[in-house]
Amino acid sequence: MSLYFSHTSESAATFADSLRRKGIEYVRFELPDLAGLSRGKTVPIDHVASYTRNGLNLYGGTVTLDTSSNPIPGTGYNEDINFADCLMVPDPETVSDVPWMAKTARVICDTKWYDGSPQMAAPRTVLKAMLAKAAERGFGVKMGHEFEFYVVDLETRQPLYAGAPIFVTAVTHRHPVLDKLMRVLKDSGVDMITANGEFGPGQWELNFAALDGIAAADRAFVFKNTVKEYLRTEGLLATFMTKPYAHLSGSCSHFHLSLYDLETGKNLFLDEADPDGMSALMKSFIQGILDHAPAAQAIWNPTPNCYRRIRPGTFAPSNVSWGVEDRSASVRIKASKDKRQHLEVRVPSALSNPYLTAASTLAAGLLGVEQQAVLTPQRNGLKEADSSFKKLPTEIHEALAALRADNELTEMLGEAFMKVYTIVKTAEINRLRDEIPAAETAEYFDLY
Template sequence: MDLEKILAIIKEANLLAIRFEQTDTNGIARSKLVLAKHFKEKATKGLNFSLTHLSVDVQINEPVSDTGYAEEIGYGDAVMFPIFETFQVLPWLERTGRILIEPTWKGSEVGGHPRVVARRQLEKLRKLGISLLSAHEHEFYVVDKKTKKPLNDDKNVHSAIRDTPYHDLLVKFMEYLPKVGVDLEHVENEYGPGQLEISYKPAFGIRAADTAHTYKTAIKEIAILNGYMASFMTKPYPNKSGSSSHFNHSLWDIGEKVPLLYDAHDPLSLSETGQYWIAGILAHAPAIEVLMAPTVNCLSRVVPHTFAPVNATWGFDNRTCDLRVKINGPEGTYIEHRAGAAGCNPYLSLAATVAAGVDGIVNKLKLPPHVTGNAYEEADIPPKTVFLPTNMEDALAALTNDDTICDALGKDFIKCFTAVKMCEARQAREAEAKGD
């Protein structure tokens, strides 16, 4: 995809406007509509767009101070440039296209922007001769837009007849998402009331996070246009199932042809590189938890016996562990990083996983024993297993005390992210004190 091809598509599809879209720190899509006749100019010269979006909290109350991207720069504009290969015609919106953008500030890329952070981690991985094949596995809740009543109110998980009342909505998801590059595999209902999971094929490199961003925004828009609301809030109902965003991934050679996780001659069927990678993620699991589960609500999901991991463990096809390893031969072996919550920013969960895994490879970290039983039971986990933080204060402390992860993600990002999250922690304490 290049500029001339996009211009041809705009003309052929008779598009009225193209949405220049980016992620904010919290993973929410922020955009401006550019009239089609001005697309070429904005695509080549850039689009002014406030950097303050990196500083907003999850409640969108006001910009957070001390992020580096708000009052320190006079709430100024970045110049945004589109990534041509992300252009799509949005079939659920009349005569509208979409293209993802990244910011520049005074001619340089913005180190605190989540997509930039993710790209940089993937570039470090590629310097080791490794590429990443990955996909996020999202769960979400759907309710009626007017009544807020969920699609169903039972726990008859995976029941075929349970989908029937809202089949028309599922048809829209299945029809539209493949048209914007999300290659759907299957649709299923989950435990919670109105809880769904729709999985799609993995992709190499940054395209995987772009796909996750596209998926989440598309699901929300398609739902609301059809009389529903879709929510990726991790725990919308305190006493119901949480929604996850497991990060499934595997390692390949730089040419994206040769798988690197599997070793038929190893007792664990895992390559040396794969073992280092897993060890790295586990070594930094407490630090990256706040990137995998980045809100107060997300962290409330970290409870034993809920299929959410609570400690830095791994196991073969073991859903009680942080890392669930699936051995399926050379090309089918992959790792499921289960710490991801539905409310995560997919660019940051990818970046965090890669930053930790790279450290494991570079420093040849030793793989701890795997769990063969229940990782929620102390008797079944290795001695000295560390536990994951369950509140924002502890999660931020774990992150900021891990020099390796902070150095990998960059001081600009860490400053911005921690300021936003400290604000959220304060808001949560104040709300709790008021009884809200």
């Protein structure tokens, strides 16, 4: 798998002409940063061919900015190289419309340095590298992301309705913007399959179909950024913040995955002779995830706020466990016993980066396959209620320590990415730790 597209003058002109024939006048060159936020530049159609052929210059540290857009020292992407530019290289297979903007399209880009080498810490490149490792072993990867998010009034920051009317159809469609959003997503190239209200007031979950390889994460990237950007045009704010309200449901990103044979297309997670349809390969893959879950926690839950979601009785798993159709387990087996057989990792938060969730899960699973890991026996009962399971880290600094200590997983994910990720996340933790929370001021300032 190529880590970025290489364009000739002819292919660049063909790409631009295909957009021009569709009536496109502006193209948004976009990339996912470390947090999965869309960053980039907008290009008039007359300049698309030249930027496609030569690359579009962009500050080289863009992919490594922290969540407050700070360039963090020591990553190798900033002051170390005099804040040099990189080049954005568009992937023509990712073009989609931006329906709420006139005659505008987006294209997702990879990034490379001026010497032609890829930015190995860029999230999309990290996932491409992992998919290439899977392909070397003959595995194709089918993936799907589910995101929960709150929709609130832009001015008041209050949810659109009260209570916890999960799956109540009338409440779900009480605000007409949900119906508009579903149509906008479809027009953006997102294959919507279900929409429903979640447990929190104004909390929604809109699901889209699984796809093969990088296309799955690309769709998740478009989904998240479309939801946020479009709803603001309707006077609303969508937030994927994991725990925006102290006493309300948190927002997650359940991640679904299966492996298939690249030659035959056969689902390699399926064994029809097994009571739960689980192949030996699937079992080893699951054990790999479990073995490296404490380290992956730092990627699945990438901010301090994410850990406020992990509370008992909230369907936010806090231990290292698996179970067939068990919503309380970290890894839930979707035991359809047919070609749909797959696993679901229920730990990641809505604030996670879809490229990095996929890359870390795939890396852990492949390690289990390589080592022919033996799956620990399934235990009866709700896994979340079983105190004997090993606990996942419940604070981000603990998760980062586990990630640094997991030599096998860090080697799989790559030295360049690991250096950037751990340095940036540590800087974020330290910066936020120095802030005084409003709750502390309310608790102590006046009375004491």
